[in-house]
Amino acid sequence: MxxxxxxxxxxxxxxxxxxxxxxxxxxxxxxxxxxxxxxQWPAGAPGADPRPVRSVGVIGAGLMASQLALVFAKQLGVPVLITDLSQAKVDGALGWIAAHLEKLVSRGQLSETAARDLGSLVHGTVDKREYRDCDVVIEAVFEELAVKRAVFAEIEPLLRTDALLLTNTSSLSVTAMGHGLAHPERLVGLHFFNPVAVLPLVEIISTENNDDVSVATACSLARLLGKTAVLVKDTPGxxxxxxxxxxxxxxxxxxxxxxxxxxxxxxxxxxxxxxxxxxxxxxxxxxxxxxxxxxxxxxxxxxxxxxxxxxxxxxxxxxxxxxxxxxxxxxxxxxxxxxxxxxxxxxxxxxxxxxxxxxxxxxxxxxxxxxxxxxxxxxxxxxxxxxxxxxxxxxxxxxxxxxxxxxxxxxxxxxxxxxxxxx
Missing domain, CATH: 1.10.1040.50 (N-(1-d-carboxylethyl)-l-norvaline Dehydrogenase; domain 2)
Incomplete structure (x- = not known):
């Protein structure tokens, strides 16, 4: 905020x-x-072994989604997939990422080689079936419960059963978002703050449905991203x-x-x-x-x-x-x-x-x-x-x-x- x-x-x-x-x-x-x-590992976080994160999917192609995709690519060095409802929106996100990388190069904060390598990690499509290979998928769509639930209902059947689902909601109920999912235990809130690359905090929102491995993986992911994570109970705001x-x-x-x-x-x-x-x-x-x-x-x-x-x-x-x-x-x-x-x-x-x-x-x-x-x-x-x-x-x-x-x-x-x- x-x-x-x-x-x-x-x-x-x-x-x-x-x-x-x-x-x-x-x-x-x-x-x-x-x-x-x-x-540090967040207070109250489970001691389960986290799953590895070798690829990430980002649902949405707005500014927050574009920032998330770039941070995942830069900090994890893994392939990142962006999707949206139209190719024009996807191309807009990829264009923003390319322009941002150029800006970092012009400022001397990134070499041209590093920028090219980072850019090559991020690709976009309107074919959501490509999420099938992702270890983690995070949504960054409009902040409306019905919209987010519809997104997850569409995406879940396309994913592996061990893939982690994340929502970047800033205040909505993660529990309610998981209603109707076959595996609500793997849906965790990961609330980033804007601008994603600058603000170090991530609120990790756990629900009563979560299993320990999903929460531990979310905590591990936050640490790999260089963020300070605070584990938060799923309550309004x-x-x-x-x-x-x-x-x-x-x-x-x-x-x-x-x-x-x-x-x-x-x-x-x-x-x-x-x-x-x-x-x-x-x-x-x-x-x-x-x-x-x-x-x-x-x-x-x-x-x-x-x-x-x-x-x-x-x-x-x-x-x-x-x-x-x-x-x-x-x-x-x-x-x-x-x-x-x-x-x-x-x-x-x-x-x-x-x-x-x-x-x-x-x-x-x-x-x-x-x-x-x-x-x-x-x-x-x-x-x-x-x-x-x-x-x-x-x-x-x-x-x-x-x-x-x-x-x-x-x-x-x-x-x-x-x-x-x-x-």
Missing amino acids: VPDNVVETASLTGPAVDARTSPGKSAQAYAAALLDTPQ FVVNRILTRLFCELLQVIDDGTDIELADHALDPLGLPMTPLTLLGFIGPAVQLHICEAMHAAYPDRFYVSSSLAVIADARLRGYLANSGTVLPEAAALLPAADAGGSVPAPDTEAIRTGILDALAEEVGLMLAEKVVAGPAEVDLCMLLGANFPQHQGGLTPLLDKSGASRRVWGRDFHPGSGFAG
Whole structure:
């Protein structure tokens, strides 16, 4: 969810003190320790022997699929097959890959020989029967459950029974995606972040249907790709999108209630996030974020709010709330009610907005840990550091929630008791 032009640069009642959060360790040192072994085997992953990966298939020929194909070829050095509904789309993906390789050569980041060798590993077709020789097949099609289920229903009969099926979904249920498959145990979520070659995080989404070998193969594949993998339980939004969407929902509800847009958007500035929430929303796109908010609201209606202002802006096909300058887009301001300066209820100040958002995030993290979505707070922080560029000096997210007092306000205790993060 973090754009490439900006990226260049266990449970709540678990163990009280982690080795990485020993008393007196700073949040920045904690984050550094988390990131010190970035390609370690994910916490909670099975110890089964993974299957070898000698060829990969990519379903789809859009930008994400093209990025995936190139990363697989470059990191694994194996043949990669791309398919789509039309040869024109397939040719478009191959053209993007060739152009990207040329760009790397022009920058001196790749030799002409290496670029030629990489390009020769990727080929495309509209004949999906060619997937029969692939060890791994990953879909990167439109983010709609019915579409993905239809794709897998078509592909599965063409594959070997030991081939691993992967979905790059960012928030949809992997379990639901596997309904109707002959072998749902081999369907695993492998959520890459955009841009694929830059962002190091991969969320590996396991389901109750998975066998250990399939999950172990997905974990091994992530490591071979040079990614840091976090094993995530199959729940709506997984980790990064669930947390970021809760943040968006809280902020947009404040705006819908009449608070000045720029004041609300800059309320989190003291936290040192890589950009303001509404700047990020502009990169994601209002329609995409509205779709995610609606999906999360359907799953958790008491905590995830669907913003009326976001719906209006998405319907008008605006780029977001903000212009490129960071000021409120005049077209957006014209569509939204003006802030009520003379209202009977005083508008919240930036501190109150910030406190409300941090408390909401503390609630969400605590619920995720209680649901065992991830092994512990460290995995939440890895996700937010590597998938959303949360600042290392804050330790990611959970040390920040402890330091701000949000953890204690919501849960009556810190996520890292005894660490000293809370001061």
